[in-house]
Amino acid sequence: MKLHKASAAAAAALVLSLTATACGGDSDSGDGGGKKITVGIKYDQPGLGLKTPDGKFTGFDVDVATYVAKQLGYEAKDITFKQAPSAERENLIKNGDVKFVVASYSINDKRKAEVDFAGPYFLAHQDLLVRADDNSITKATDLNSKKLCSVTGSTSAQNVKEKLAPKADLLQQGGYSECLTGLENKSVDALTTDNSILAGYAAQKEHQGKFKLVGLSLSDENYGIGLKKGDKDLQTKINAALKKMVDDGSWEKYVKANFGPANYKNEPAPKITEGS
Structure with missing residues (x-):
């Protein structure tokens, strides 16, 4: 029985190893597929980032974060959303509390002195x-x-x-x-x-x-995805994910789902400029 369990464990480990190898490189930023990822979002912004009373997360930024994480090799169940108030976003990134922040985070020079951005992915x-x-x-x-x-x-x-x-x-x-x-x-x-x-x-x-x-x-206000300064690998991968999101129609779908009820007239998806 023990031998059977050991064999099963070894087989599972081999599958995990092969999976990580298959999805490593292009699909994550070094954390490996199957592991957890923590992403900073707003908890109190309906339409963008909202934690509902039943503990779920909704909004355009949540949809974008989930899409990007999937392109990095993480399923929705692997994501832990962490509250990222405006005044705390840089600290969360610099301290490594989050992998990246998607929280109506406008790109500007003052912030770029402390963190890097991918995107932009939205113009408000x-x-x-x-x-x-x-x-x-x-x-x-x-x-x-x-x-x-x-x-x-x-x-x-x-x-x-x-x-x-x-x-x-x-x-x-x-x-x-x-x-x-x-x-x-x-x-x-x-x-x-x-x-x-x-x-x-x-x-x-x-x-x-x-x-x-x-x-x-x-x-x-060009919304970008904030990440640790100097992490060019992650920046490149997130930019690629954002481009794919626009190209495959997901961006438009998320905009309509989250802003449509307010008759909000959004700008077209902006051109990605960070990291270029």
């Missing part, structure tokens, strides 16, 4: 969300006399304070949900971030009819 624009009955905010400068909410560490907050409305009363919260609560109870007048994120919130059943997007394009 900064906009404002206001209460549906509020017509006092129609342009960015209107915020100078208003209470504005955004998320700590986001490019949107910096953009407003430095360029658009330096006299705005800016409140920075840990997550967009807190900003939305403030907007609903009138403790803030507007929420600013990417239009994709705002559309996701406005489209939720419990929020329909309460809020509206002002319809501004205050910035171009």
Whole structure:
């Protein structure tokens, strides 16, 4: 009996070895097929990255992360999603807590000093969300006399304070949900971030009819996949996965599934520029 078990174990090990060899190189970044991978996403962004009450994960970034991980040799069951708040994304990557981050992560020079990116895989624009009955905010400068909410560490907050409305009363919260609560109870007048994120919130059943997007394009936000600085091998593999995702129609499918209900008019898939 013991010999039979040992033989079975040896056979299983051989199969695993052959599988790893077959999928090594092109399909993973050195971690090997069958092992686990940890990916950073947002937990509080409907339409992009949301952890539902039953513990599932939904959204465009979740779909992209799952697709990319599969191209690296990991099935959905091998993925552990880790919460990646805006202010913590660089630390999670640098400390090795995650393999990569897919979390409405805009590529900019300040971040590229600390981490590398693959992509971009999506182009959004900064906009404002206001209460549906509020017509006092129609342009960015209107915020100078208003209470504005955004998320700590986001490019949107910096953009407003430095360029658009330096006299705005800016409140920075840990997550967009807190900003939305403030907007609903009138403790803030507007929420600013990417239009994709705002559309996701406005489209939720419990929020329909309460809020509206002002319809501004205050910035171009190219979403990239953040990874450890200098990991050119992983960057190349993720870029290849992103290109394949667009070419095989998966990108368009994910956009329609996650943003379609909000009538969000997305930009075409952007050209991959990082690592080239």
